[in-house]
Amino acid sequence: MENYTQVFDVIVIGAGVMGSATAYQTAKRGLKTLLLEQFDFLHHRGSSHGESRTIRASYTKPYYCSMVLQSSPLWEEAEAEVGYKVYFKTNHLDIGPSNCKFFQTAIDSCRKNSIPVRVLDRNEVSEEFSGRFQLPEGWIGVVTPHGGVIKATKAVAMFQTLGVQNGAVLKDNAGVVDIKKDQTTGDIIVYTNGSGTFRSRKCVITAGPWTRKLIETARGITLPIQPLETAAYYWKVNEGHEEKFTIESGFPTFGSHGEAHVFGTPSLEFPGLIKIPIDEGSACEPEERTWAAQPGLLGALREWIKGRFGGLVDSDGPVITHSCMYSMTPDGDYVIDFLGGEFAEDVVVAGGFSGHGFKMAPLVGRVAAELVASGTAEGVDLSYFRVARFEGSGVN
Numbered sequence: 001m002e003n004y005t006q007v008f009d010v011i012v013i014g015a016g017v018m019g020s021a022t023a024y025q026t027a028k029r030g031l032k033t034l035l036l037e038q039f040d041f042l043h044h045r046g047s048s049h050g051e052s053r054t055i056r057a058s059y060t061k062p063y064y065c066s067m068v069l070q071s072s073p074l075w076e077e078a079e080a081e082v083g084y085k086v087y088f089k090t091n092h093l094d095i096g097p098s099n100c101k102f103f104q105t106a107i108d109s110c111r112k113n114s115i116p117v118r119v120l121d122r123n124e125v126s127e128e129f130s131g132r133f134q135l136p137e138g139w140i141g142v143v144t145p146h147g148g149v150i151k152a153t154k155a156v157a158m159f160q161t162l163g164v165q166n167g168a169v170l171k172d173n174a175g176v177v178d179i180k181k182d183q184t185t186g187d188i189i190v191y192t193n194g195s196g197t198f199r200s201r202k203c204v205i206t207a208g209p210w211t212r213k214l215i216e217t218a219r220g221i222t223l224p225i226q227p228l229e230t231a232a233y234y235w236k237v238n239e240g241h242e243e244k245f246t247i248e249s250g251f252p253t254f255g256s257h258g259e260a261h262v263f264g265t266p267s268l269e270f271p272g273l274i275k276i277p278i279d280e281g282s283a284c285e286p287e288e289r290t291w292a293a294q295p296g297l298l299g300a301l302r303e304w305i306k307g308r309f310g311g312l313v314d315s316d317g318p319v320i321t322h323s324c325m326y327s328m329t330p331d332g333d334y335v336i337d338f339l340g341g342e343f344a345e346d347v348v349v350a351g352g353f354s355g356h357g358f359k360m361a362p363l364v365g366r367v368a369a370e371l372v373a374s375g376t377a378e379g380v381d382l383s384y385f386r387v388a389r390f391e392g393s394g395v396n
């Protein structure tokens, strides 16, 4: 069934945080927008669901520091437009052995972007955070502003609401099975599994862990975007210490570097619980997941919690586990580019966010909208995110 009555300016495929932010931005520019989602809106089978995501500006690659700074006012603008909050600010603390490579590169990147950095020894960390973090001998802490927690599912819902308010059409349970170029009209034709066929002038693919599969079908090339099954773990703060882990009491978002990259957020979404995951997982296919906690990783996390939070947090085991997926690229950089081939500059792909994209969603949405509207985007150096960087190393 081809739905010719609906010729859109833009069809966005995938209603995670990136697709929802993109649909909001295209609709806001007056483009007639359709957002298609294969499952129910706000489902838990991709990457954008859940109660929280960390914001931090401490990146080793300076272009991400700049993107975090540019994202911040866009989060505030969206909050102001919708009328509620999704972003809760606090400082960010990075800890680890002083000789860990992360520190020098991250400090340089922050300074290049005029982000104030404070380097603390282990005693100063203990003093600054009233004994809540216990660092081993030889570890340091680096405090930066622009940390915080985003309420994840609420943020996706916010962008979808704003999309609708700006005139976008949203359709769920509409899985896209193929995309073709009409050689006569130049339109993009988007085929779904039972929800119709749609036409548009431009298209944006924000399919998260399904990106590789959809692009293989549409363009016949394989982008090295590997889905990774991982999980967010919530741990119980021991009785009597709950207030110490809240934003109100000055508790930061944090990352721990060295043997394992452990990170976490203050206690916010579940009173008395603190989220502490580990930045690892297992390669998977989106439809073949275990949905389970990963025992190998839990052992390392237990040890980390025992060491860093002593008797303040119960390290016996997490009380809540939320399964989730990353979409990894070989270099950990995003893919934000035109799809090329027969689609040339009519289809934009925004994927491969490699476990650190959420905080940038409003900026990614703005960039994707600018690419479809005018072919260029302001303020972001897209050379790091090109499809062509994979040539000879996986794209075939």
Ligand SMILES: Cc1cc2nc3c(=O)[nH]c(=O)nc-3n(C[C@H](O)[C@H](O)[C@H](O)COP(=O)(O)OP(=O)(O)OC[C@H]3O[C@@H](n4cnc5c(N)ncnc54)[C@H](O)[C@@H]3O)c2cc1C
Pocket (backbone or CB within 6 Å): 013, 014, 015, 016, 017, 018, 019, 036, 037, 038, 039, 045, 046, 047, 048, 049, 052, 053, 054, 055, 174, 175, 176, 177, 206, 207, 208, 209, 210, 211, 214, 230, 231, 232, 277, 324, 325, 326, 350, 351, 352, 353, 354, 355, 356, 357, 358, 359, 360
């Ligand atoms: C445990 C965990 C912790 C994280 N922590 C952080 C953090 O602290 N800070 C941070 O910045 N980032 C973090 N991230 C990463 C961040 O959540 C992701 O980068 C971001 O959510 C990616 O969003 P997305 O829209 O690209 O993908 P998704 O949310 O997966 O959205 C893609 C959507 O496309 C739909 N779709 C796919 N194929 C089709 C199709 N053919 N037709 C129609 N629809 C389709 C899917 O169903 C899905 O809804 C974390 C991720 C995880 C899993």
